[in-house]
Amino acid sequence: MTQGVESRRAALTLLDAVLRHGKSVDGAMGRAFRHLKRADDRGLAAAIVGEVLRRLPDYDRLIDSATKNPLPDDAKARMVLRMALAQALALDTPHHAAISTALPLLTGGPKRLAHGVFGTLSRQDVELPEVPTLPGSVVERWSAAWGDAMVAAAARAIAAPPLLDLTLADPAETDALATALEGVSLLPGHVRRERAAVTGLPGYAEGRWWVQDIAAGLPARLFGHGEGRAALDLCAAPGGKTLQLAAQGWNVTAVDRAESRLARLSENLARTGLSAELVTADALQWAAPAEAYDAILVDAPCSATGIFRRHPDVLYRASPRVIVESAEIQTAMLDRAARWLKPGGTLVYAVCSLEPEEGEAVARGFLESHPAFAVAPIESEALPAGLATAPEGWLRILPGEIADPGGSDGFFIVRFRHS
Numbered sequence: 001m002t003q004g005v006e007s008r009r010a011a012l013t014l015l016d017a018v019l020r021h022g023k024s025v026d027g028a029m030g031r032a033f034r035h036l037k038r039a040d041d042r043g044l045a046a047a048i049v050g051e052v053l054r055r056l057p058d059y060d061r062l063i064d065s066a067t068k069n070p071l072p073d074d075a076k077a078r079m080v081l082r083m084a085l086a087q088a089l090a091l092d093t094p095h096h097a098a099i100s101t102a103l104p105l106l107t108g109g110p111k112r113l114a115h116g117v118f119g120t121l122s123r124q125d126v127e128l129p130e131v132p133t134l135p136g137s138v139v140e141r142w143s144a145a146w147g148d149a150m151v152a153a154a155a156r157a158i159a160a161p162p163l164l165d166l167t168l169a170d171p172a173e174t175d176a177l178a179t180a181l182e183g184v185s186l187l188p189g190h191v192r193r194e195r196a197a198v199t200g201l202p203g204y205a206e207g208r209w210w211v212q213d214i215a216a217g218l219p220a221r222l223f224g225h226g227e228g229r230a231a232l233d234l235c236a237a238p239g240g241k242t243l244q245l246a247a248q249g250w251n252v253t254a255v256d257r258a259e260s261r262l263a264r265l266s267e268n269l270a271r272t273g274l275s276a277e278l279v280t281a282d283a284l285q286w287a288a289p290a291e292a293y294d295a296i297l298v299d300a301p302c303s304a305t306g307i308f309r310r311h312p313d314v315l316y317r318a319s320p321r322v323i324v325e326s327a328e329i330q331t332a333m334l335d336r337a338a339r340w341l342k343p344g345g346t347l348v349y350a351v352c353s354l355e356p357e358e359g360e361a362v363a364r365g366f367l368e369s370h371p372a373f374a375v376a377p378i379e380s381e382a383l384p385a386g387l388a389t390a391p392e393g394w395l396r397i398l399p400g401e402i403a404d405p406g407g408s409d410g411f412f413i414v415r416f417r418h419s
C-alpha cells in the first residue's frame, strides 16, 4: 500500500464525522485516529483536516472550476479532493504524493474523476487566495450581526492558527517570563509568543504559566483578589479560569460534567501547585451546598464560534438550532447560579461565541428576570489595547479588535453584581 494512505484514510473519517455528522474534531478524533499508532501520522491527519476546514470554500471553488457537473457537497470524491488540495496548496506536500495517497481512498468513477480534477488543477498551477473565504452561512450571519468589516477581519484571522498565549501564575513575573519565553506581553500576567511544543518552554515544568487565549483570560480577572473567599466555577474544565481564580487567592469549587476534561484540570493543578475542589456534576442538576458563594463564574457551553481560528470545525457545526439551544442552556445556568450567590456577590457570565443570541441577548434576558442584579461595568483600563467596554458595561470582543500581533478569540463577557 502507498505509504501514508492510512493517515489520509483517518483524516477522511474525521472530516466525514465533522461535515456529515456534525461532530467536533476534538470529540471525533479519538475514534477516527484509533488505527494510527505513530504520533507523526496522527499529526499529519490532524493537519490535513485543519487545513481543509480553514479554507473549505476555496478548495470547493477550485474543484467546481474543474468539473462539468458540480459534485454533491458530501460526495466522497469531493472530500478526498479537498484533502489532496489542502496538502498540495497549504501543507507543501509534493503534488504526486498528495494525489497518490488520495486515490486509494476511492474506487471506480469517483477515482477517475478525482484523478482528472486534481491533474487539471495541478497543470493550471492554481493558488489559494491570500485571505481565506468563510462559509456563506457564516458570512451572512456575521455581516447581519456585526457588519462587513468584522467578516473581513474574521477571514484574515482564520488564515493561520493563532500565536500562543500564556497566562502567568504570578503577574509579577511578566517581564522576566516575557524575556525567557521570547514573547511580548499585552497585559500584566500575559505573554504571547510563537507556537511551540509547550512542554519544552521555560517555566512549564515549574507550573509558572498555562496556555490560555488572552480573551479567555479576561473573565476570571474581573473578580480581583479572593483573599480566601468562596468562588464557584460552574463550567470549569479544562480549567484555565479555575487556575486563575486559585492564583488570585479564591477558594474555588470547580464543577464540570465532563470527567475527562476535569482530569486535565487535575493535572494542571498538580503542575502549578494550585488547588481547587473538583466536582463532576451537571450544573443544571447539581445540589449546591447551602452556603452561598461570594463569586460565581459561568463560562458556559456555547456554539464556540469565537474559537474558529483554532477550531475551524465550529463554523460548520454552529447551526441556528445549536445557537438557540446553547442560549437556552446559558439562561438556565445563570438562573441557577443567581440563587447560589451571596448579596453583594459577583457573577460573571462569559461565552466564546460570536453570536449575539448568546452573550448580549442572554445578558439582557437575565437582567430582566433578575431585578436584584445589575451590570458592574468592566473598566476599559483593565483591558488590552484595542478593546473597549460597550455602553451597557459589558465586553464584546470581535475578530481584529486586539491590536497586532495576533488578535484573540471572540468572546462576550459581562459582570453582574447582586444587590
Ligand SMILES: C[S@@+](CC[C@H](N)C(=O)[O-])C[C@H]1O[C@@H](n2cnc3c(N)ncnc32)[C@H](O)[C@@H]1O
Pocket (backbone or CB within 6 Å): 234, 235, 236, 237, 238, 239, 240, 241, 242, 255, 256, 257, 258, 261, 281, 282, 283, 284, 299, 300, 301, 302
Ligand atoms: C467553555 S467550556 C469551559 C472552559 C473552562 N471554563 C476553562 O476556562 O477552561 C464549557 C464547559 O462546560 C461543560 N458543560 C457543558 N454542559 C454542562 C453542564 N450541564 N454542567 C456542567 N458542565 C457543563 C463542558 O464540559 C465544558 O467543559
